[in-house]
Amino acid sequence: MAEQSLERLDQEITLHLQQIDSNLSYCFGKITQDVIPHVTKYGAVCDKAMDSCNWLKVMFQHAGNLQIDSVTSPQQQQQQQQMPEPAENGSLQTLFPEKSRLSPASSSMLAPPTAAPQPRPIPNLSVPDLNVTTTTTTTTGRVLQLPDSSDDELNDLADRDPTDRSTTVHSRNDPDGSTLQRQRRKRKLSLQLQQQFGSSSSSVVPSPAQLKRRASSTIDSSPMRKDSVSHADSTKQHGVQPGTVIYFPTRDETS
Amino acid sequence: MENPYEQVHQNILSRIINNVERLNESVVTLNQELQHINARNSNLEIMGQMCENYHKSVQFNMSATGHKQPPL
Numbered sequence: 598m599a600e601q602s603l604e605r606l607d608q609e610i611t612l613h614l615q616q617i618d619s620n621l622s623y624c625f626g627k628i629t630q631d632v633i634p635h636v637t638k639y640g641a642v643c644d645k646a647m648d649s650c651n652w653l654k655v656m657f658q659h660a661g662n663l664q665i666d667s668v669t670s671p672q673q674q675q676q677q678q679q680m681p682e683p684a685e686n687g688s689l690q691t692l693f694p695e696k697s698r699l700s701p702a703s704s705s706m707l708a709p710p711t712a713a714p715q716p717r718p719i720p721n722l723s724v725p726d727l728n729v730t731t732t733t734t735t736t737t738g739r740v741l742q743l744p745d746s747s748d749d750e751l752n753d754l755a756d757r758d759p760t761d762r763s764t765t766v767h768s769r770n771d772p773d774g775s776t777l778q779r780q781r782r783k784r785k786l787s788l789q790l791q792q793q794f795g796s797s798s799s800s801v802v803p804s805p806a807q808l809k810r811r812a813s814s815t816i817d818s819s820p821m822r823k824d825s826v827s828h829a830d831s832t833k834q835h836g837v838q839p840g841t842v843i844y845f846p847t848r849d850e851t852s
Numbered sequence: 853m854e855n856p857y858e859q860v861h862q863n864i865l866s867r868i869i870n871n872v873e874r875l876n877e878s879v880v881t882l883n884q885e886l887q888h889i890n891a892r893n894s895n896l897e898i899m900g901q902m903c904e905n906y907h908k909s910v911q912f913n914m915s916a917t918g919h920k921q922p923p924l
Contacts (some may be wrong), residue, residue: 607857614864621871628878636882640889647892650899657902 658664916919 605859607855607861611857611860611864614861614868618864618868618871621868621875623873625871625878628875628882633878633882635884636885636889640885640892643889643892643896647895650896654895655905657899662917 888915
């Protein structure tokens with residue numbers, strides 16, 4: 598009797614496990630085959646719309662002597678999602694929240710979300726584990742490589758001088774960091790030369806990345822890619838303080 | 853006595869683990885796409901807010917200066 602019930606329980610467990618397995622695989626197929634292509638298509642459409650409306654942004658920028666930086670990285674975008682709620686409540690809205698502009702805190706947002714991965718020793722199959730979709734560690738504790746963080750890293754590399762880029766490239770190749778120190782010393786020496794004689798061989802010449810970034814900084818620029826120099830230049834040029842908040846009346850006050 | 857169902861359960865569990873991993877990766881990909889789209893659409897949203905505020909300020913100024921015309 599006991600053996601029969603035990604066998605029945607085992608069969609039920611097998612059945613339920615198979616159901617769980619089939620449901621999970623169904624979810625996977627649905628997301629990969631149905632959801633993601635449509636979302637990608639929608640993203641392409643949004644890109645098109647954004648490109649079509651770019652003239653409007655340029656027009657407002659030139660009309661208000663401002664820099665509108667709303668295309669941000671996903672890390673900052675999460676921050677930005679919290680912004681519209683207080684802005685919609687008040688009668689006066691700030692169009693340009695402080696957090697979306699260039700701030701020293703934006704550099705701290707550069708840290709990839711995988712900075713402190715917590716390895717999970719045992720693959721936990723409980724339901725709350727499935728809900729954590731934004732985590733970057735898989736069930737085996739393997740850290741997924743998010744391309745946006747590596748993008749930021751690449752952009753950081755592009756912001757520096759070519760010598761500095763070669764520094765980091767070399768430092769990746771050899772782990773002891775001796776070339777890193779050497780390159781750093783060389784860089785410091787060139788900096789001293791520049792301070793002494795007003796010109797240097799390599800460090801004065803702006804890198805092509807910087808030139809390109811400056812040329813396109815008014816069109817489509819994120820605050821992270823903009824260094825403080827260009828930002829200060831733009832504000833100096835237009836005579837607008839960096840912390841300027843422009844208020845527009847959102848209520849018809851005559852009524 | 854060895855349970856004959858144990859091997860079956862282990863096989864199904866390993867398959868479930870694999871499925872969860874793949875599902876997690878696909879969801880991460882989906883999240884990245886959505887974040888990108890959100891970053892794009894926030895720009896559009898700011899554009900719309902600016903247009904709306906411009907409209908309101910124009911309305912206010914026209915009515916304040918008395919140049920507001922009724923719609924044609």
